[in-house]
Amino acid sequence: MNPLASVLPAAVSTAVRCDDDGVGALHPNEEAAVAKAVASRRAEFTTARACAREALAALGAPAGAVPVGEKRSPVWPDGVVGSITHTPGFRGAAVAWASAVRSLGIDAEAHDVLPSGVLEAVSSEAERAVLAGLAADHPDVHWDRLLFSAKESVYKTWFPLTGRWLGFEEAALTPAADGTFTAELLVPGPVVDGVEVSSFAGRWTVAGGHVITAIALAAQPVSG
Structure with a gap:
């Protein structure tokens, strides 16, 4: 089972790998990004790019190089x-035609408690109160890690639309036990298809020891 596919719409093509075995070489245009990297960083980068090419091929798009662009973001065809996304034990990619999906953000994290002090640094008091309520009813989910992952997905969705940084404190995250979450932007949002985006809606799942979050901002239907 591909857990990324379970949290994204059918218009999105995904690929996932759990190890770095047999993924082949990087494209020459990708080499510069990890030319001085340690072996573990190079391996995760290479596998993640292999996932990207697999997802692109499944979509019917050119499956060539996916170099690193501005602020380390991937450059797509x-x-x-x-x-x-890549974290120990999970590498994944998601792609879609821009005519159907305007922006995508995915993230995977180890499904474990955040290190001490991190939750306070990435969340508000109101967000922590929501997490406490969810944890009381659903103690099997590490809600702090889920919030962190979802905010990473928010940033990855935001940046291609704006080219600007978005701080953890600039989006109010509200996860729900049904596998969804919303993120209210606390700063002016990007204008997409003539409409200002004030929030993102996403989905999450826990699989194979990881929490996985995803956002797909759909294109607005053309009014006639």
């Missing part, structure tokens, strides 16, 4: 949007 013309007409394609996408997102990449």
Whole structure:
């Protein structure tokens, strides 16, 4: 089972790998990004790019190089949007045609408690109160890690639309036990298809020891 596919719409093509075995070589245009990297960083980068090419091929898009662009974000073929994530034991990519999906953000994290002090640094008091209520009813979910992951997905969705940084404190995250979450932007949002985006809606799941979050911002239907 591909857990990324379970949290994204059918218009999105995904690929996932759990190890770095047999993924082949990087494209020459990708080499510069990890030319001085340690072996573990190079391996995760290479596998994540292999996932990207697999997802692009499944979409019917050119499955060539996915170099690193501004602020370390992937550079996708013309007409394609996408997102990449990698953490120990999980590498994944998601892509879609920009005509159907305007921006994508995915993230995977170890399903475990956040290190001490991190939750306070990435969340508000109101967000922590919501997490406490969810934890009381659903103690099997590490809600702090889920919030962190969802905010990473928010940023990955935001950046291609704006080219600007978005701080953890600039989006109010509200997860729900039904596998969804919303993120209210606390700063002016991007204008997409003539409409200002004031919030993102996403989905989450826990699989194979990881919490996985995803956002797919759909294109607005053309009014006639």
